[in-house]
Amino acid sequence: MKNFVFIVICFYSSFFLSAQEKEILFTIDNHPYYTSEFLRVYNKNLDLVKDDSQKDLDKYLELFLGYKLKVEKAYKLGLQNNTKYQNELNSYRTQLAKNYLNDSKVTNALVEEAYDRIKKEVRASHILVMVDENAKAEDTLKAYNKIVDIKKRIDKGENFDDLASRFSEDPSAKENKGDLGYFSAFRMVYPFEVAAYKTSVGKTSNPFRTRFGYHILKVTDKRENRGEVTVSHIMIMKPATPNAELELKAKQTIEDIYKKIKQGESFESLANQFSEDKSSAAKGGLLQRFGTGQLTSIEFENIAFGLKDKNQISEPFQSQFGWHIVKLIEKHPVQSLEEMRYELENKVKRDERSLLITNSLAKKVRAKYSFEKNDNVLTAIKSIVTNDYYNEKWEIPQDKKGIEGEIAVINGDGKLYTPDFVKYILNQQKNGIKTKPISKLIDELFEKWMDEKLIEYYDNNLEKEFVEFKYVMDEYRDGLLLFDLMEKEIWTKAKTDTTGLFKFHKEHEKDYMWKKRLDVDLLSSTDEKIIKKAKSYLKKGKTLEYIKEKLNTEEKVNVMVKSGEFEEDYDVLSAFNVKSKGITSVVSKDGYYFVANVKEVKEPQPKEFNECKGKLIGDYQQYLESNWVNELKKEFSVQVNQDVFNNIKGQLEK
Known part of the structure; x- marks a missing residue:
C-alpha cells in the first residue's frame, strides 16, 4: 500500500510538473514563456533577496517580463549571431561541462596526490630547450638531442647554474640561472610538478617534456609548506x-x-x-x-x-x-585534506592532470553508448595509407573512392563521417607513431578517435542527460545576450551621448554638489604640547619644513603633515568646524592631536561636468534603462495569461 501511494504521488507530481511546463504564463510576439521557468527562477532567487518587496509576485512578474523583453530585443537585433557572443557562450559551456566530464575515483586519487605534495615546498632550477607540441619530428629530435647533451655534461660534473645561464631558453635564466624559487602543487605544469616531487634534493632529473619543450631540473631544497x-x-x-x-x-x-x-x-x-x-x-x-x-x-x-x-x-x-x-x-597552517577537498577538486579539473580523468571517462562512455563501425570503409582506409606515414610524408590521395560516407554511428543518431577520420589520421602523422603494420596503426588510431567522438557525443548531449545543466545554460545564454544588449543600448550610449549627458547634468545639478572644501596643511601628533607648539609656529608664519625641523629629532618623529584639498567632513576636518581660512584650534581624535592651516575655503557649489562624470554616467545609465522597458512594451506585443498567473499566486501563497 505504501508503494502504491508513493507511485500515485509521483504520478500526480510528474503530471503537475509537466502541466506547468506546458502552461503559458505570457507571450512576447507569440513566443510563449512557461510557468515552470518563472517558478524555477523565482524560487531560486527567493532566499537571495533581502527586500521583501522583491518577493512580491506582481513586481517579480514585471521584472521577469522586462528581462524577457530585453532578451527578445537582443534576438531581434541578431546579437546571437555575433562571433564574440558565440565564442564566449561556447567557452562558458566548456567550463560548465567540465563538472560533468569527470570520473570521481580518478579525481579523488589526483586530489590526494596534490594534497600530499602541497604539504611540501620544492625549490628547483631548470634548463629548458623549447619545442612546440606540434613541431615536426626533426625539430623535436633536435631539441631532444640538445637536452640529452646538456644532461651528459651535468653528469660529467659541469655546473648546473652555468649551463642554465648559457643554454636554457627560459628568458629569465640569464638572470636567475634557472632558479624558480619555492613552489608546491599547481604552481607549475603537471609534468614539471611530477618531476620536481620525484627528484631528490641535490639530484638532477632525466630529460622530460612539457608543452613548452624539454626540461632538466635540479632540486635544491625541500621544506615543509609555510602555509x-x-x-x-x-x-x-x-x-x-x-x-x-x-x-x-x-x-x-x-x-x-x-x-x-x-x-x-x-x-x-x-x-x-x-x-x-x-x-x-x-x-x-x-x-x-x-x-x-x-x-x-x-x-x-x-x-x-x-x-x-x-x-x-x-x-x-x-x-x-x-x-x-x-x-x-x-x-x-596548511589545512586538512577535507578542508581543502573542494578547492583541490576545482584545481584538478582546471589542470593538465584532468587528461587522466578524460581517459577514465572514455571507458565509461564506451559502456554507456553503443556504436557501429563500417568495417568495409575501415579496410578501404587501410589500403590507402602507405609506409610514407612513418616518415611523415603520407598525403590523402586525390581519389576519394571508398573513403567517403559514414564510418560509424553512435547510439543510432550520432553519425561519424569518413573524411573526418582520414583527416585525423593525417594530423596524427606528426606525432611520430611507430606502430606497425599499417593495419594495426589504423585500428589503434580509430579506437583513439572513437574515444574522442564518444566523449564529444556525451558532451553535446549534456542538456538531455542533465536537466540542471540545461537550466544553467539557458540562463547564461540569456544573461550573456542581455549583457551585450545593455552594452549596446544603454552603457555605451550613456558614455558617448555627450548631449544627453550634459542635459541630464543640467537638469539634476543639485544632485552633484561639492560640500564645503578646504585647502589645508593638516599637522598631527600624539603629544598635545607638541601640536600646540606647531600651532604657535603656524601663527608666526613659519614653513612646514621649519616646523618639522624644530619639533622632530633623529630619535623621535613628533609631528607629521598632510597637505591637500579636502571636503569639510574628511577625516578629522569636521571637528574643526571651519568658517574661514586661518589657523584652527587644536582638536583630538583616536589618541592624536591635530591643528590645521586653512589656506582657502570653497563654499558648496555644483560640480563641473568633468568633476562628476563617473557618477553622472552611472546615473544616466539607470535613467535610460528605467525608461527603456516601457519602450520595449510598445515595440513588442505582450500578452499575460492572468488566469494562469492568479493560479500560481494562489499556490505560492498557501
Missing part, C-alpha cells in the same frame, strides 16, 4: 622615474613612520594616514592572506613569513615597489 600568512603593511612608493632626491625622501618618510611606531603610535592609524598603497591604507594596511610564490616580491614574502609572533612588526625594508613596514596579523 599562508595575513599581514598589514605601510608602503611608501619609490618614484616612478629614478630621482635620488625623491628616493631619499621616501626612505626618510618610512623611517619617520617607523620611529612613530616605536614610540607606541598605532600601526593602523599610521597606515591609514600615510601608506601609499591605496587599496589597503583605508583598512589599516591589511592585505589578503597569501602563500609562497603568490606575490611578485620575494623580499616582501620572506619578511612576512619571517615574523614569528602575532602583532610583531618588521623594520623598514625595500622591495622593487618601494619601502615597507610589515605587521604580522595571523599565520595560517
Whole structure:
C-alpha cells in the first residue's frame, strides 16, 4: 500500500510538473514563456533577496517580463549571431561541462596526490630547450638531442647554474640561472610538478617534456609548506622615474613612520594616514592572506613569513615597489585534506592532470553508448595509407573512392563521417607513431578517435542527460545576450551621448554638489604640547619644513603633515568646524592631536561636468534603462495569461 501511494504521488507530481511546463504564463510576439521557468527562477532567487518587496509576485512578474523583453530585443537585433557572443557562450559551456566530464575515483586519487605534495615546498632550477607540441619530428629530435647533451655534461660534473645561464631558453635564466624559487602543487605544469616531487634534493632529473619543450631540473631544497600568512603593511612608493632626491625622501618618510611606531603610535592609524598603497591604507594596511610564490616580491614574502609572533612588526625594508613596514596579523597552517577537498577538486579539473580523468571517462562512455563501425570503409582506409606515414610524408590521395560516407554511428543518431577520420589520421602523422603494420596503426588510431567522438557525443548531449545543466545554460545564454544588449543600448550610449549627458547634468545639478572644501596643511601628533607648539609656529608664519625641523629629532618623529584639498567632513576636518581660512584650534581624535592651516575655503557649489562624470554616467545609465522597458512594451506585443498567473499566486501563497 505504501508503494502504491508513493507511485500515485509521483504520478500526480510528474503530471503537475509537466502541466506547468506546458502552461503559458505570457507571450512576447507569440513566443510563449512557461510557468515552470518563472517558478524555477523565482524560487531560486527567493532566499537571495533581502527586500521583501522583491518577493512580491506582481513586481517579480514585471521584472521577469522586462528581462524577457530585453532578451527578445537582443534576438531581434541578431546579437546571437555575433562571433564574440558565440565564442564566449561556447567557452562558458566548456567550463560548465567540465563538472560533468569527470570520473570521481580518478579525481579523488589526483586530489590526494596534490594534497600530499602541497604539504611540501620544492625549490628547483631548470634548463629548458623549447619545442612546440606540434613541431615536426626533426625539430623535436633536435631539441631532444640538445637536452640529452646538456644532461651528459651535468653528469660529467659541469655546473648546473652555468649551463642554465648559457643554454636554457627560459628568458629569465640569464638572470636567475634557472632558479624558480619555492613552489608546491599547481604552481607549475603537471609534468614539471611530477618531476620536481620525484627528484631528490641535490639530484638532477632525466630529460622530460612539457608543452613548452624539454626540461632538466635540479632540486635544491625541500621544506615543509609555510602555509599562508595575513599581514598589514605601510608602503611608501619609490618614484616612478629614478630621482635620488625623491628616493631619499621616501626612505626618510618610512623611517619617520617607523620611529612613530616605536614610540607606541598605532600601526593602523599610521597606515591609514600615510601608506601609499591605496587599496589597503583605508583598512589599516591589511592585505589578503597569501602563500609562497603568490606575490611578485620575494623580499616582501620572506619578511612576512619571517615574523614569528602575532602583532610583531618588521623594520623598514625595500622591495622593487618601494619601502615597507610589515605587521604580522595571523599565520595560517596548511589545512586538512577535507578542508581543502573542494578547492583541490576545482584545481584538478582546471589542470593538465584532468587528461587522466578524460581517459577514465572514455571507458565509461564506451559502456554507456553503443556504436557501429563500417568495417568495409575501415579496410578501404587501410589500403590507402602507405609506409610514407612513418616518415611523415603520407598525403590523402586525390581519389576519394571508398573513403567517403559514414564510418560509424553512435547510439543510432550520432553519425561519424569518413573524411573526418582520414583527416585525423593525417594530423596524427606528426606525432611520430611507430606502430606497425599499417593495419594495426589504423585500428589503434580509430579506437583513439572513437574515444574522442564518444566523449564529444556525451558532451553535446549534456542538456538531455542533465536537466540542471540545461537550466544553467539557458540562463547564461540569456544573461550573456542581455549583457551585450545593455552594452549596446544603454552603457555605451550613456558614455558617448555627450548631449544627453550634459542635459541630464543640467537638469539634476543639485544632485552633484561639492560640500564645503578646504585647502589645508593638516599637522598631527600624539603629544598635545607638541601640536600646540606647531600651532604657535603656524601663527608666526613659519614653513612646514621649519616646523618639522624644530619639533622632530633623529630619535623621535613628533609631528607629521598632510597637505591637500579636502571636503569639510574628511577625516578629522569636521571637528574643526571651519568658517574661514586661518589657523584652527587644536582638536583630538583616536589618541592624536591635530591643528590645521586653512589656506582657502570653497563654499558648496555644483560640480563641473568633468568633476562628476563617473557618477553622472552611472546615473544616466539607470535613467535610460528605467525608461527603456516601457519602450520595449510598445515595440513588442505582450500578452499575460492572468488566469494562469492568479493560479500560481494562489499556490505560492498557501
